[in-house]
Amino acid sequence: MAINDIYQAVLRFDKSGMAGLVQVELDAGTDIASLLNEGLIAALDEVGDRFSRGELFIPEMLQAAQAAQQGLDILKPLLTETNSRSAGTVVIGTVKGDLHDIGKSLVKMMLKGAGFQVVDLGVDVPLERFVRAVEENRADIIALSALLTTTMPAMGEAVAAFRGNGSRVKVMVGGAPVTEAFAERIGADGYAGDASQAVSLARSLMAG
Amino acid sequence: MIIVGELINASRKPVAAPLEAGDREAVARLARDQIAAGADYVDVNAGLFEDREAELLCWLVEVVQAAVQAPCSLDSPNPEAIEAALSVHRGTPMINSISLEKDRWELLLPLLRGTGARVVALCMSDEGMPRTCDQRLAIAERLVEGLTGAGIPLENIYLDPLVQPVSTNTACGLELLEAVEGIMKRWPGVHTLCGMSNISFGLPGRKRINETFLVMAVSRGLDGAILDPLDRRTAAALATAEMLAGRDDFCARYLEAFRAGLLADR
Structure with a gap:
């Protein structure tokens, strides 16, 4: 074998x-x-x-x-069009005001390993850049990271912006202070507690 | 060694519940226990409650200071919360923390002038997290210049070189240790203060890693730590490390710890 x-x-x-x-x-x-x-x-x-x-x-x-x-x-x-289909396209980044990148980079690495196209916008990413990258890359999923309680609200603003502009992109969130309950409260499509969960979540968002 | 007791943090469940319920005794007990265990400052953090942070931080300061004769470490990146907490704090607090990030620097610095407060300064700028010893020293230099330029004496500055997980990059431990040593040699009188626990993220046996790293950092000159003062193993390791680093005249504090039963194997 x-x-x-x-x-x-x-x-x-x-x-x-x-x-x-x-x-x-x-x-x-x-x-x-x-x-x-x-x-x-x-x-x-x-x-x-x-x-x-x-x-x-x-x-x-x-x-x-x-x-x-x-x-x-x-x-x-x-790989050609016929023998490979990307698992989906994910735009990922750490929200504005937040410079942490370790968790975000682990998630990116595992998503790539799972066959996703990943566009990494880095850290301290303003909302407008997320919006533009989602459009330009026709992303299926946007993955937001925050490691500070003070920057978590930017995740809520992002969800509101994508819902407001009629985008069909799915929003997933994660980072040390982020919880399932927080994700629900801001209306995100999902929460992942680590890089492995992020892969499962991204797949289920693609299937849903 | 300056010990900041880390337990009164709203992101911990035993604190979030009393904070929401206004349960003074639960918070007061945490303050008393930490001070009794040797903490110099009681850290207070209400960051979990984004919209009520300032109000809750003030409540924590008031409850802690009613329970113990000790200063608080006002733990927030949010200038509004710091300003409010400063106005209710008695004595000289520690501000945890400022950094070179533009907004934080510009809004927090004016609040610090003339308060006499100790300041934790994170080695972090808008260019991102430092990776190497040299990057940390470059940021430390700008912090020291800026803070002393604003009239804050070197002795009141606690540089935090930012501990990062060794699981994601094996060089993380050494770069941090070199930075501690570099900072302490370059600016005699300044302090270094870290939270250690980030070093062990992603690995098993976290407590042992944290404790060993604390000992290694003390040997390089670290003279401040934010930690759980109630953890006996950490306290024992710290007392031993300080003695071995030549910071415990006649081994007095080590022997004190011995007589308090702190060094006994359980």
Whole structure:
């Protein structure tokens, strides 16, 4: 089961061996979409599950993502319209007045690993930039991060702006002080407590 | 070493409930316990209640100061809340915190002038979070210049070099330690103060990491920390580290901790 080699390489964080393994599969004519979905993405899903269960920790999740990235770098240029469909497009950023980027970057990394197109606007992002990026990229989802109680209200303003302008973009929120209850109160479409939950949430928002 | 007791923070459940219910005794008890355990300042934070922050912060100051003879650390990035809390605080508080971020700097600095307050200054600017020791020192320099230029003596400045999670970048611990040492050597008389717990984000065994990192930072010159003073293991580690760093004449505080039973294995 050759695709399983790729899957296992992600789970043992094999950054240096990944490119070789992927090339072997390509030379053997293995289907690119299967390599991607059943190899790399499925393995990162498993990593996310183990992370959620407290069996793996952030440094290990980072290594797994880096290993998967080595494979993605080879597969990406070979993907065509027919054998790959992006899982969706996400615009992500930390809201205005807030300079924290660690949690946001972890979420971005896992979303990319799950096959989403991710547009990262960085930190301290004013609402207008979010609005413009959603339009320009025809984003399906906007993911907002805030680490300060003082900057959380910007999330509510963003939800109001997107609802007000008739945009159909789904809004997901996260960050240390953010809670499920807060997300509900401001009318966001979902809350994720960590990078792994963010992937599940993004998928369910795409399905819904 | 200046210890700021961190427990009266509205984002903690045992505080949020009393704060909403106006339960003075629950808050007073937290203040008394922390001071009895050796805290120099009682941190008060009402940030969870965005729209009522100023009012609730004042209430916390009033309840804490009715319970203990000690100053508060007024913990908010919000100038309005700080201004209100300053007006009800008795004695000389600590302001936690200012930073180089433009809005925060311009609105908070005028409030600090002439109050004699101690100031926690975050090594953070509009350019974002510092990653390296050098970036921290560059921001620290602008903070020290700006604050002393506004008449705040070096002795009242507590630079916070911002602890970041070692789980996301293995260099985070060392860069922070180097920054502490760099700051303490460059501006004799200034202080450094950190919250340690961010170092262990994303890893198991967090308490052990926090405690070990605190000891390592004390060895580099850290002389302030915001932490849970009721945690006996931390208190024991801190007393031992300060003695070993040559900051405990005749090992007096270490022996005091020993006699108080603080060093006993449980």
